[in-house]
Amino acid sequence: MKYRYFTKILLAFLIAFAPTQTFAKTIKWSMQGDSLTLDPHAQNEGPTTQVSRQVYEALVTRGLDMKIGPQLATEWRTQGPNTWIFKLREDVKFSDGTPFTSEDVVFSILRAKQRTSDFKEYISTVSGVKAVNDYTVEITTSKPNPILLNQLSNIFIMSKKWSEKNFAVMAQNWDAGQETFSATNAMGTGPFKITLREPNTKTVFKRNKKWWGSMKDEKVTEIHLLPIKNAATRVAALLSGEIDVVTDAPVQDLARIKNSPAHKVESTAQMRTIFLGMDQGADKLRTGNTGDNPFKKKAVRQALYQAIDIEAIKKKVMRGLSEPAGIITFPGVNGYTEDLDKRLPYDVNAAKKLLADAGYPNGFEVELRCPNDRYVNDEAICTAVVGMLGKIGVKVSLFAQTKSKHFKELKDNQGDFYMLGWGVPTLDSHYVFHYLYESGASWNRVNFSNSEVDAAIRVMEGEVNLDKRNAAIANAWKIVKDDISYLPLHHQVISWAAKSDVNVPIRPNNEPLFRFASFD
Amino acid sequence: MDNKVITTWGKIKDSEIYFSFIKSPTAIVSSILLAIIFFCSFFVEFLTPYNPFDPSSLSLMDAFTPPSWTSEGQIEFLLGTDGQGRDMLSTILYGSRISLIVGFSAILFSLILGVTLGLTAGFFGGKYEMIVMRLTDVQLTVPSILMALLVDGIARGIISRELHDEMAIYVLIFAIGISEWPQFARVSRAATLVEKNKDYVSASTIIGVSNLAIMFKHILPNIMRPILVIGTIGLALAIIAEATLSFLGVGVPPTTPSLGTLIRLGNDFLFSGEWWITFFPAIFLVILAFSINLLGDWMRDTLNPKLKK
Numbered sequence: 001m002k003y004r005y006f007t008k009i010l011l012a013f014l015i016a017f018a019p020t021q022t023f024a025k026t027i028k029w030s031m032q033g034d035s036l037t038l039d040p041h042a043q044n045e046g047p048t049t050q051v052s053r054q055v056y057e058a059l060v061t062r063g064l065d066m067k068i069g070p071q072l073a074t075e076w077r078t079q080g081p082n083t084w085i086f087k088l089r090e091d092v093k094f095s096d097g098t099p100f101t102s103e104d105v106v107f108s109i110l111r112a113k114q115r116t117s118d119f120k121e122y123i124s125t126v127s128g129v130k131a132v133n134d135y136t137v138e139i140t141t142s143k144p145n146p147i148l149l150n151q152l153s154n155i156f157i158m159s160k161k162w163s164e165k166n167f168a169v170m171a172q173n174w175d176a177g178q179e180t181f182s183a184t185n186a187m188g189t190g191p192f193k194i195t196l197r198e199p200n201t202k203t204v205f206k207r208n209k210k211w212w213g214s215m216k217d218e219k220v221t222e223i224h225l226l227p228i229k230n231a232a233t234r235v236a237a238l239l240s241g242e243i244d245v246v247t248d249a250p251v252q253d254l255a256r257i258k259n260s261p262a263h264k265v266e267s268t269a270q271m272r273t274i275f276l277g278m279d280q281g282a283d284k285l286r287t288g289n290t291g292d293n294p295f296k297k298k299a300v301r302q303a304l305y306q307a308i309d310i311e312a313i314k315k316k317v318m319r320g321l322s323e324p325a326g327i328i329t330f331p332g333v334n335g336y337t338e339d340l341d342k343r344l345p346y347d348v349n350a351a352k353k354l355l356a357d358a359g360y361p362n363g364f365e366v367e368l369r370c371p372n373d374r375y376v377n378d379e380a381i382c383t384a385v386v387g388m389l390g391k392i393g394v395k396v397s398l399f400a401q402t403k404s405k406h407f408k409e410l411k412d413n414q415g416d417f418y419m420l421g422w423g424v425p426t427l428d429s430h431y432v433f434h435y436l437y438e439s440g441a442s443w444n445r446v447n448f449s450n451s452e453v454d455a456a457i458r459v460m461e462g463e464v465n466l467d468k469r470n471a472a473i474a475n476a477w478k479i480v481k482d483d484i485s486y487l488p489l490h491h492q493v494i495s496w497a498a499k500s501d502v503n504v505p506i507r508p509n510n511e512p513l514f515r516f517a518s519f520d
Numbered sequence: 521m522d523n524k525v526i527t528t529w530g531k532i533k534d535s536e537i538y539f540s541f542i543k544s545p546t547a548i549v550s551s552i553l554l555a556i557i558f559f560c561s562f563f564v565e566f567l568t569p570y571n572p573f574d575p576s577s578l579s580l581m582d583a584f585t586p587p588s589w590t591s592e593g594q595i596e597f598l599l600g601t602d603g604q605g606r607d608m609l610s611t612i613l614y615g616s617r618i619s620l621i622v623g624f625s626a627i628l629f630s631l632i633l634g635v636t637l638g639l640t641a642g643f644f645g646g647k648y649e650m651i652v653m654r655l656t657d658v659q660l661t662v663p664s665i666l667m668a669l670l671v672d673g674i675a676r677g678i679i680s681r682e683l684h685d686e687m688a689i690y691v692l693i694f695a696i697g698i699s700e701w702p703q704f705a706r707v708s709r710a711a712t713l714v715e716k717n718k719d720y721v722s723a724s725t726i727i728g729v730s731n732l733a734i735m736f737k738h739i740l741p742n743i744m745r746p747i748l749v750i751g752t753i754g755l756a757l758a759i760i761a762e763a764t765l766s767f768l769g770v771g772v773p774p775t776t777p778s779l780g781t782l783i784r785l786g787n788d789f790l791f792s793g794e795w796w797i798t799f800f801p802a803i804f805l806v807i808l809a810f811s812i813n814l815l816g817d818w819m820r821d822t823l824n825p826k827l828k829k
Binding site for chain 1: 574575578579580584603604605685774787788789790791792793
């Protein structure tokens with residue numbers, strides 16, 4: 001008797017689950033860190049945008065080929081130098097069923113311009129936005145803006161109703177540690193919705209059935225994001241089949257993964273430059289021992305620059321997978337030239353002499369702040385730098401911590417000497433200057449200030465004559481490069497590793513688009 | 521025969537401990553190994569030309585050199601180098617010194633704490649004894665590594681970040697020491713209970729020797745044997761506990777690595793074929809803990825009269 005029931009139950013289970021087992025498939029995605037917040041306007045940071053991108057959409061977006069194309073807007077035109085008209089897609093619904101209209105666009109752009117938003121500098125030239133009718137939006141800029149579309153591609157559109165209902169009208173104040181509903185929940189028009197969110201442990205994305213577009217492969221129904229901080233553990237999870245795709249495969253393990261017949265590795269130059277920042281604004285270093293701020297002197301900065309053996313870092317730490325950099329921008333960005341990207345030579349003796357001439361023959365002490373779960377081998381790079389600077393007498397103590405704390409404390413202006421990486425999603429030099437070099441800019445933690453550069457940034461924002469604009473960019477690059485306001489290290493090369501039958505197209509901005517994912 | 525001078529060496533030679541020592545090959549081998557390890561760890565400055573704790577003396581280009589007997593190995597790096605270009609052999613020796621210092625200090629700390637509490641508890645009895653013994657019961661229900669993690673976590677919260685790297689080693693000693701004391705307390709209490717009813721204790725009490733003197737001058741030497749045995753075995757446990765904590769990343773900082781830190785750092789390179797970075801510290805830790813354990817076993821057999829054949 002008992003046995004017969006057992007068979008019946010088993011059969012029932014088989015019938016109930018068999019079809020879904022063959023059809024629905026989950027992609028388990030891992031990287032070393034997690035999104036910092038689900039609020040799409042609270043943090044302008046890589047993995048945060050990578051997660052938001054699956055759930056939220058923007059007016060325009062970059063496709064697999066990194067070219068700008070329509071997303072929530074179907075067409076756009078300019079009306080005079082400062083006015084843009086966007087026609088919106090009419091068949092779009094948010095994942096909770098409410099229709100998407102121009103009200104939501106107006107709300108979202110204004111939300112991204114609020115004081116608490118990390119995107120306010122992103123669209124600082126947007127001076128007005130209004131709904132012409134339900135499916136037409138008019139955006140005005142304070143001056144002609146040649147890169148508005150690039151900027152809008154990262155401004156995600158939220159539902160006005162949902163935000164009002166959940167007290168999320170203001171962008172989350174991440175820097176102040178605020179907790180909001182929108183930081184742990186996401187509701188957008190994109191191909192996925194988030195059904196489970198455990199920060200740093202697990203995030204479950206399920207297909208948004210109300211999405212207007214079509215998936216490349218209908219079998220992809222669920223994405224699980226499982227961040228694994230330790231590189232070896234992440235690789236072990238991939239090799240054992242627990243994880244399907246890793247978007248930051250550790251460089252030292254690529255050979256091992258390639259050896260596995262069930263896995264594949266893809267590498268591409270990433271749109272991200274890693275560099276070190278030195279606070280030149282403070283009168284006295286917080287962690288120094290000389291009672292003044294050596295970084296104020298250009299000779300000191302140059303000494304540090306020339307003491308770093310970037311080729312050794314490339315060969316030993318990055319295993320050849322990096323491109324030594326001379327400026328904080330990479331090929332493909334408007335304003336980049338190979339000439340600018342040349343580095344000062346590595347020369348320990350010259351560095352020692354520079355340091356002695358600047359009045360620090362015995363060097364000085366300083367603390368180097370590093371993230372340990374953000375960039376490729378970030379902590380190992382910092383450890384190597386500590387040793388190299390030790391050779392010219394600069395005694396550096398390393399303080400490596402998790403990225404959320406690292407970034408928060410940097411923005412609190414607590415760092416004397418720190419590591420940061422910078423991607424350029426707009427593919428225009430303006431983005432770099434606007435965040436890293438403009439006086440008082442939010443990520444300008446070296447406290448660099450130069451009126452000529454500030455003036456050039458104004459030209460970049462308002463000049464429609466491309467020749468004049470490019471001249472301003474070139475001039476600004478020359479000034480900041482000669483000043484050595486940052487120590488550029490290298491352009492990152494990223495590698496994605498995945499099971500052979502899971503295809504997630506690799507993109508140079510390291511952002512996976514799971515709507516283009518497929519199974520063999 | 522009568523006029524033979526009795527030297528200390530002669531005394532040792534005549535003792536049963538010496539006799540059982542030279543009759544036991546495991547004891548001889550393990551103590552020789554330990555002697556070598558101790559010597560190398562404490563005189564490492566004179567033995568190797570490298571100082572792995574000084575980052576400015578390292579060259580990144582030396583990083584990932586395999587052991588000298590492999591085809592790409594270099595003779596100046598006998599066991600190869602790690603990811604920062606540190607010579608593995610000297611790093612291991614420097615690291616084992618930290619492991620040994622932490623292990624010894626931690627076990628000494630828990631020995632003093634545990635024996636004091638156990639001895640007084642056994643001697644005075646009453647409510648005091650009950651409280652101490654229930655405390656050990658409570659603590660024995662918590663795994664000692666968890667206890668050490670808890671102490672370390674609290675210490676991290678209290679101590680400011682600037683001081684933390686310097687204080688890390690003391691925190692580690694305290695954390696491991698505090699998690700091991702109940703063993704010592706229990707054993708010394710049990711032994712004290714046996715001793716305190718013996719005639720020499722009663723005699724001392726009658727002639728008016730103070731309690732303190734009775735406990736530490738008369739009873740303590742008589743209960744030292746079992747304490748030494750669990751102390752030796754506890755030393756191996758303490759060294760492993762230190763390695764575990766450092767492996768978990770809550771021990772000493774990576775700039776002054778102990779054996780556990782070295783194993784953790786090498787772990788990242790396991791898949792990439794640089795096996796020596798994690799293998800040699802691990803095998804060194806095994807040899808160290810194994811020799812101490814073997815020596816402890818031999819001591820238990822020798823010092824415990826009940827086990828005598």
